Amino acid sequence: MxxxxxxxxxxxxxxxxxxxxxxxxxxxxxxxxxxxxxxxxxxxxxxxxxxxxxxxxxxxxxxxxxxxxxxxxxxxxxxxxxxxxxxxxxxxxxxxxxxxxxxxxxxxxxxxxxxxxxxxxxxxxxxxxxxxxxxxxxxxxxxxxxxxxxxxxxxxxxxxxxxxxxxxGIPFVFPQGVGLEPGVSDTGPLAPGMGFDMPIEATCDELKRIYADSQDELNNMREKYNMLRRDINRLLELYK
Ligand SMILES: [Zn+2]
Missing domain, CATH: 3.40.630.40 (Zn-dependent exopeptidases)
Incomplete structure (x- = not known):
């Protein structure tokens, strides 16, 4: 090991x-x-x-x-x-x-x-x-x-x-149930069907769906990120 x-x-x-x-x-x-x-x-x-x-x-x-x-x-x-x-x-x-x-x-x-x-x-x-x-x-x-x-x-x-x-030179393995730690904002628990637990022989349609889902998730995260950034910028302005 x-x-x-x-x-x-x-x-x-x-x-x-x-x-x-x-x-x-x-x-x-x-x-x-x-x-x-x-x-x-x-x-x-x-x-x-x-x-x-x-x-x-x-x-x-x-x-x-x-x-x-x-x-x-x-x-x-x-x-x-x-x-x-x-x-x-x-x-x-x-x-x-x-x-x-x-x-x-x-x-x-x-x-x-x-x-x-x-x-x-x-x-x-x-x-x-x-x-x-x-x-x-x-x-x-x-x-x-x-x-x-x-x-x-x-x-x-x-x-x-x-x-x-x-x-x-070892395979990467997803942990079971890794998600939000208290106080850590992140992508949330890895929900079934998000890709990591799909069979390797996924069909083209399945792959398209996974891709679309991940784009949604990405957009949500971008939104959250931008929101936080705006808040922080506002706070910084206040404290100037
Ligand atoms: Zn920090």
Whole structure:
């Protein structure tokens, strides 16, 4: 069984434009990611409240295939990109290949540039003895990025899980009953007939229906996203 140490941010003093903190939303994202790992058969250990030094020590002792640190970024309130940091940005590096796989899938939900970059200064990258993928998923000080991450958090987690499955060469498996976590607005439970549980030999008509349904769902989500964005913009105007 592949092993991943999940190390979400514990930076509780970094405020997120969506109203919580970097720690809050990274822990929530890890909660969802775990459920996908359970379904896909990826073994994990997880940090909740330890310092990153303690998490690295625990990870090194556990000896995972990948140490996965998940964070969000901040810069000037306008910057938007996603970046996965690794010690060696070369194809011979397992962390690099894993990050590239996650990147390929993330492009389905994140419309801005996604990079895999080399970094040798961050503690978790330097001091993990196993390959470390250090994910800066979005910018939490950019209201659009923060909103997208919160509203589509389940999708972000699912696509990360798909990236790991690709990297480990194992099939992706949908978890049973993954849906809304309390406080997480997302696409809702995966209803039967939405595609994931259809037989592979679906007829053309069935595929058309699934496609139409998913377009409806997508439009609903767009509407919800735009609504939230308008609300947030209004609030920002008020607080100016
Ligand atoms: Zn947040």
């Amino acid at each position: 592949p092993k991943v140490y999940i190390s979400p941010s514990v930076q509780q003093f970094n405020p997120c434009e969506y109203g919580d903190t970097e720690k809050d939303h990274c822990q929530l994202y890890a909660d969802i990611l775990q459920r996908y790992f359970d379904a896909c058969g990826i073994e994990y250990k997880r940090n909740y409240n330890k310092t990153f030094q303690e998490a690295v020590a625990e990870s090194n002792e556990w000896n995972p295939d990948i140490h996965y640190a998940c964070h969000t970024n901040a810069y000037d309130g306008r910057t938007r990109y996603s970046v996965l940091l690794v010690y060696n940005a070369v194809m011979s590096s397992p962390a690099y290949r894993c990050a590239e796989d996650i990147k390929q899938f993330r492009a389905q939900v994140y419309p801005y540039p996604i990079y895999v970059n080399q970094n040798r200064s961050l503690y978790e990258i330097r001091y993990t003895t196993n390959p470390c993928v250090y994910d800066e998923i979005v910018f939490h000080d950019n209201v659009d990025d923060a909103t997208l991450f919160h509203v589509r958090m389940q999708t972000f987690a699912e696509l990360t899980a798909r990236g790991f499955c690709e990297y480990f």
